[in-house]
Amino acid sequence: MSICDNFKRTGSAITRLSVLLPVSLLLGASAPSLSLGHPTVITAVIAAILFVLLFFAGLFTWRGHNRLTGADSDLLLQQSRQAQRLAVVETVIGQDALVMAVWDEPGGLPQYLRNTLTMSETIPSRAGPFMMFDTWLDGPSAEKLTAHLAQLWKRGATFSETVTTSKGERLNAQGLYTSHNAILVLRAVPVAERALPSSDEAAKKLLADLPHPAWIQDVSGAIVWRNAASAAAPPFPSGTDGWANIGPEQRAAAQEAWRAGKPWHQRIVLEGGSSKRGYDISLLPMGGSVAALAFDISDFETVRGEMSALLSAQQNAFKHLRTGIAVFGADQRLRYANPAWRELWDINDAFIADNPEDEAILDHLRALRLLPDERDFNGWKKRYLTRSREGAVDETWYLPQGRVLRVASLPTRDGGYTIINENLSELEELRRRYATHERVQRQTFEALTDAVIVFGSDGRLQLFNPAFASMWRVDEADTLDLEKHPHIDELIAWFAVLHDDPPVWSGLKNGVIAMGEDRSVFTTSLSRRDGVVIDVSSRPLPGGATLVTFVDQTAAVRVKTALEERNKALVDADQLKNDFIQHVSYELRSPLNSIIGFTEMLADPVLMAKARDTTHDASALSRQSEYIGYISSQSHTLLAIIDDILTLASIDAGAIALDITRVEPLEVMASAAGALRQRCAEAGISLSVEVNGDIGAFNADAQRVRQVLYNLLSNAIGFSTRGQSVSLTASRSQAQDIIFEVGDDGPGIAPEDQAHVFDRFSTKANGTDHRGAGLGLSIVKSFVELHGGHITLQSQIGQGTRVRCTFPERALEQHRLDQRPQ
Structure with a gap:
């Protein structure tokens, strides 16, 4: 075996020790307070000793690495010693009843799994089944443990949680984390934490001091102890049966939870005295008995x-x-x-x-x-x-x-x-419209030719337009700065230079500074020293503001004065004209009447017979008779014109009064038509008179109505030619007015001339031989309106003319007389 192989094996052993030793230390640190003889304490002590040994072993290994020239026998010896130490650590850990799982990387199966927990046969010893938590833990415990492990792998979040196996065994699960590993340790929950013996006086004292009802009962429901709060609350419990307040289904669920070593919670409603109150009841298993707690939730509810x-x-x-x-x-x-x-x-x-x-x-x-x-x-x-x-x-x-x-x-x-x-x-x-309205209002305000200013409730100038500064001669060089909102007193001092009238300015000031009901409209007119005439008006505005306007009336006053003077001149001229017409007319009537009288005398048959006896020139006598006829005809025409002029002058002067009587329409129509029948016969024109139904009489001046009809018929005959016809009809309207209508088949009147037909001295031949002074229709219009009626005309070129006169049932003058106070 080479030196490199020995170093690899030694490194592997050191790695395993570096995992197990911190685990043993963590286990020792995280265990509950135990006695010196407890296996966990012994394990921690041994782990500490092994850590010291491992430190020296690492030191020796490092020295051995520096002494690569040493013999392989030394390295083999070191490897053997490390293996022995690892076996000792695993043996010590095996003395503690626990389950340990170690992961070198997040997720997946644990690389190291050790199960020395003999109390439970449900915990798998192989890595694959071990990771299937839902097969050996209850549902909530499996979900909690899975979530905690995920956070342990992801963020290194350690945890300590109590979980329950599918058989009801309670385990303490701890999650530990080192720089390279994630560790899960499972231990059995100590017996002291699983049940509180009913004989435990400390527990009873704790429950006795609670302000909530509490009691201890056995599985059968027999009450073995109760606190003072339970005795004071009649519903808890009822008699000696702890299950009395719980229904059959709830009782079965509570007993099943007790057998599984799980707490049971239920909300119930109990009758206490004359009222019903709600309670949250918790039953906690305590070995062979059950501790019950009841919390009054009525106020909470x-x-x-x-x-x-x-x-x-x-x-x-x-x-x-x-x-x-x-x-x-x-x-x-x-x-x-x-x-x-x-x-x-x-x-x-x-x-x-x-x-x-x-x-x-x-x-x-x-x-x-x-x-x-x-x-x-x-x-x-x-x-x-x-x-x-x-x-x-x-x-x-x-x-x-x-x-x-x-x-x-x-x-x-x-x-x-x-x-x-x-x-x-x-x-x-609305804001946009308001801004637009305000902009338009501002521009309009500044464009006004009249001077306008606005005062605030404090009597200071708020707004003004350029016309104001121009009217009162305020410019940028003046001491009065309008932009600084001067007070009304400062403005009055400025106004007084051009118009020093204290009562005017005092009235304006009162209109600006007055409050409440004293605020009213103030108007006046002033004439400045420079000849400018100004109308001043102040009006109250909402919020205590006041609007003051200055209108330059100089030109208007001058025009008014000129118009008044011209009107007076026209009135005087019109009066002079009327006086002249009346005077001249009367002066003309006297010699004209004399001429007519002498003409009639010369035309007398007796005188004409004597002239024939004394005159032997028949042709001269014939011419004399013809000339006398001309003089007589023209004199009567001139007399009619003068009479018409006098009539119009009298109407203008208000000197004509109507003689109101009951007038029969047919009578005045026949009278007017009878005076013209000879003329119609000579001209070859037919004249018809017709009354539509029994229209009855009406109030009017018979002479003036006859004159109206006579003039209309005379005008219609004058514009008619031989073979044509003229009609005169009378009827009543729905408003009971009398309507006279005169129609002809003459040439008609052009549209542009119809508006001037009733004007004085307006005459148009319209292609006929008719001539006149143009006063007849003017007199017609004046007499009809004098009765309170009106006249209308309809005419088309080549289709004749229709003139309609409407007289009210009661003439205007008669109506006025009736309205006078008696």
């Missing part, structure tokens, strides 16, 4: 009920909130979401029925394009979830489709967190 009711009320309140609320548990799964949150994210009940994780919800919302567009979504999601679980999120999200959300998170006591989503879309829209 009451508080829990109140908390449950509070939680229910809170969730009911959440249902009516417009703010979205989602609650996640410590496992990051959704626990609760109010309707507003589901509606906000458009999440259906089927998706949240399985309580999805927060990460899955974010992925779902991203698929629906409801989250912010992030280039690195996974990184953003990780950062957001981390901060949400810490309760550190409070931010605003600008989402697609223009939505704006406020997202905030709050931590909960159970390790979870709550997400609050508030829809700010409408608020942001």
Whole structure:
């Protein structure tokens, strides 16, 4: 055997010792307080001695390595000694009843397994069956041991746990960890820890001092001892039977747990006196007896009920909130979401029925394009979830489709967190509109040509527009700085330079600084020294503010003055015109009447006969008769024009009063038509008069109505030609008004001329021989309106004209007379 082989074998032995010796030391350190004769203590002592021996052995080995030139017999001797020492350590460890498993690497089967625990035959001695914990341990113990070993391999987390075999044997499991190995040690639970003897006075004293009911009973239920709290509480126990308060099924389960050496817990409701109270009962096996503890949970249940009711009320309140609320548990799964949150994210009940994780919800919302567009979504999601679980999120999200959300998170006591989503879309829209409105208002305010200022409740200037600074001659070089919000007193001192009127400025100041009901509108007008006329007005605003406007009325005052002067001139001229027309008309009527009188005398048949007897020139006499006819005709025409002018002048002057009587429509129609029938016959024009039904009489001035109809018929005949017809009809409207309508088949009136038909001195031949002064229709319109009626016209070129006059049932003047106080 070579020196290198000897060194390999020696290294292997040292490695095994380096594992077993720390184990023995750890076992000695972790064992409970024992006597010096206990095997565990002996093992620890031997392990310490062996560690010293191993140290010197290592020292000798190192020296031997430096003396490679030594003989192989020395190395063989050292290897033999190490093997002997290893056998001694394993022998010492074997003296302790335990199961030891050692792993050189995480997971897999243990590289070293030793079972010296004789009390249990259920623990496998081979590595493969040993790792199948669920075959020789009960379910909860197998799960706990598997979880602890996983943490021991992964993080080196040591543990000490009590596990139970499938046969009810209780073992203490310890997990140890060195720099290279993971170690599991199983020992039997000491008898002193398995059951507390009923004769143990210390245990009884401990139970006796408890404020909760406690007693000790044997398996049959016979009470062997009870504390004072149990005696004071009537339900515990009932009589001498410890099982009396437990139902048959619960009793069977409790007895089975006792036989397995396991504790048994149950919540029951018992009647104590006149009330029912809830208790948590625990039965603890104590060898041949059972220790029972009862905890009154009635108050706890009451508080829990109140908390449950509070939680229910809170969730009911959440249902009516417009703010979205989602609650996640410590496992990051959704626990609760109010309707507003589901509606906000458009999440259906089927998706949240399985309580999805927060990460899955974010992925779902991203698929629906409801989250912010992030280039690195996974990184953003990780950062957001981390901060949400810490309760550190409070931010605003600008989402697609223009939505704006406020997202905030709050931590909960159970390790979870709550997400609050508030829809700010409408608020942001309102803010945007408000900003736009404020900007437009500001620009409008600054663009106003009128001077406007606003005072705050403290009487200081808050807002002003450029027109104000310009009107009162305030510029950057002046001592009055408007940007520094001067007081009303400072402004009044500035105003007084151009207009020193204390009562005006005192009224303005009172309107600005007044409070409560004293705030009112103040208006005045002032004329400055420079000739500028300004209207001043102050109006109260909400919040104690005051709006003051200064309107430059200089131009308006000048225009008003000019208009008043011109109007006065026009009124005077109109009066002069009326006076002139009346004077001239009356002055013309006298000589005209004389001319007409003399003409009629010359045309007298007697005079004409004498002229024939004395005159032998028949042609001259004929011409004289013709000229006299012309003079008479034109004189009557001129007289009619003068009468019309006088009538219009009288109407303008208000000198015409209506003579209201009951007027029969057919009578005034026949009178007006009769005066024109000879003219119609000479012109070859047919004239018809018709009354539609029995329309009855109405209140009007018969003479003026006849004049209206006469003028309309005369005008219609004048625009008609031979063979055409003129009609005059009368009817009542639904409002009981009298309607007279005059129609002709004449050439009609062009649309652009219809608006001027009733104007004075407006005349159009329209292709006929009709001539006139243009006053007849003006008189018609004036008389109809004087009755309170109105007149309308319909005409088309080549289709004639229809003029409709509407007279009310009671004339306007008669109505006014009736309304006068008696």
